[in-house]
Amino acid sequence: MKDLAIQFGLKLREKRKELGISQDKLALLAEIDRSYAGRIERGEVNITLEKAYQLAEVLGCEVRELLP
């Protein structure tokens, strides 16, 4: 299941870059720690559904777009 976190992280990063938002800015908007944002993008964290929805909201996309 580690793949899941990695794929989610890659999609999150891709979407963030598409929007031209820095990792710091994403962390600020999603009210998460900067280092935690980095860990999510590197697939090191098994995040909660709630957090996934929060990140999708910040990026103005559907959570489905971030899922593997």
Next chain:
Amino acid sequence: MKDLAIQFGLKLREKRKELGISQDKLALLAEIDRSYAGRIERGEVNITLEKAYQLAEVLGCEVRELLP
């Protein structure tokens, strides 16, 4: 964000009943505690993405089908 857990739980229960699987059986298949399965269905738990995928797999559906 509490709505999210509640909606996920309702969809999970609906899908489970559709398949005629008991909550106990679901818990067994998903390798989670029986009481935890109940708490998920009642929307009392903010589950991880990994767990959501695991439950979808057990129910033979896409995780998207369980998401609000």
